[in-house]
Amino acid sequence: MAYYLGIDAGGSKTYALLSDEHGHILGKGRSGNGNHQTGAEQAAFSIREAASAALAESGLRLDQVRHTYLGLAGADRKTDYDILHPMIQGIGFTRYTINGDTMIGLRAGTDRPYGVALICGTGTNAAGRNRQGRHYQCGGFDYMYGDFGGGGALNVEVFRTVIRAWDGREAATLLTAPLLELLGYEQVEDMYNDFLDHGKGVPLDAARLLFPAAAEGDAAALAILHRQGMELGKSASAVIHRLDMEQEVFDVVLAGSLLTRGDQGWITSPIRQAVIEAAPGAAIVTLSTEPVVGALWSALESDGITISNDIYGQMRTYQEFEHIPTTTRQE
Incomplete structure (x- = not known):
């Protein structure tokens, strides 16, 4: 039997999910901030803790895992990977792939091997992959470099x-x-x-106070959320145009807590309008499972396993992390 591990490390939490080759969940783990850009030592601690919890629950050792796929916030440029590879190897991973967390959100939200993903959680990010396998990321840094929004803004x-x-x-x-x-x-x-x-x-x-205020018609809250949607729509359009996807049929997957938990169209409506204008054949999909599922599927695929309908069915709506306690690191 072969075993696979998926890890989703974001700016506020890190999730790990371990399965066998048939997609049966054997272990899961949770920790805190896993973004090395806000502290490599803390990120390494969180990734190690989440992975260790998943391994402990499964009764497996890390050397028994055939492949680990890590979707990491902050995995944006070569300078990031120059930090991340030694960090991940220092934890003990030897058979692994690193990619940005936007791409595991995309993988978790669509059955196609291509599409666009928008993240709006602690920060914002936009990325896509076209039919030819070409990848483009737009943003994911901060306000000075063109971004707006996310919980941290x-x-x-x-x-x-x-x-x-x-x-x-x-x-x-x-x-x-x-x-x-x-x-x-x-x-x-x-x-x-x-x-x-x-x-x-x-x-x-x-940031979450915006949603109940908007529901009561507060003009200021509505304006902030609308601006967030407009900015994410511009990012989606930029990815679509850069990857020449205007005539394609694909999914635009919305991920991140500000898009999946609380929004009632204040953010998503401007996104939808921008996407339709850029690519009329595109569909907006709100992610209904944890992005870490996309990391796990990618781990299986990295070892040549095709994700079957049975695996999709088992994990499409996987949401079992909120009840796992997170350990607070003691300095």
Whole structure:
């Protein structure tokens, strides 16, 4: 029997999923931030911890795994791979493939070997592969390099919107009360001064406050989410045009918690419009399983195994990670 391991390492969590050659899940693991761009030591710890948990649950050793496929946030350029290969080998992996986390989201969301994927989680990313196997990534860095949004930017948008409403530059917003509750303040002025005096940062969870406010018609929340959709639509269009996919039939897979958990069309509607204009034959697909499933399928395929309908059926809606505790690293 052959065994395979898929790993999805993102900016806030890392998942590992282990199966046999028939796609039967034997082990799973979870840890924290796995993006080396925000700390290689922490990323290595998270990847090792998640993989070790999956191996422990299965009763297997790492040297018994035929192939590991790692979808890693921050695996963008040669300079990243120059860091990642030694890091992954240092953990003990010898038979492995590294790719960006956008591509495992794409693999998890479509039955075709080509298409486009958009991620909107802690950050944003867009990438695609055409019929000829040519790959292109658009963005995935930060605001200075053309990106907008993701939880690591929309949290700041929420905070500054509340500040601007408080100081009179914008109209009142429904974001104010939930942000104060989240951060533990009675008044905006107290929050404002405390953050200024102590150099505090806004937690990622603040981005999620946009969805209930938008559902109640808050103009500021709706504008932020619409801008996020417009920006992701531009990224999708750029990938489509760069890969000459305008006349193709393919899926645009939406992944990341801000697209799959909470959005009611505020972000996805502008994306859909941009995609239709760029490639009328494309279909928008919201990822219904964890992207780590795409990493596991890619691990099997890297060893020459074709993903059967039975394997698709077993794992298409796999969602069993939220109940796995995450260990907090002690420095």
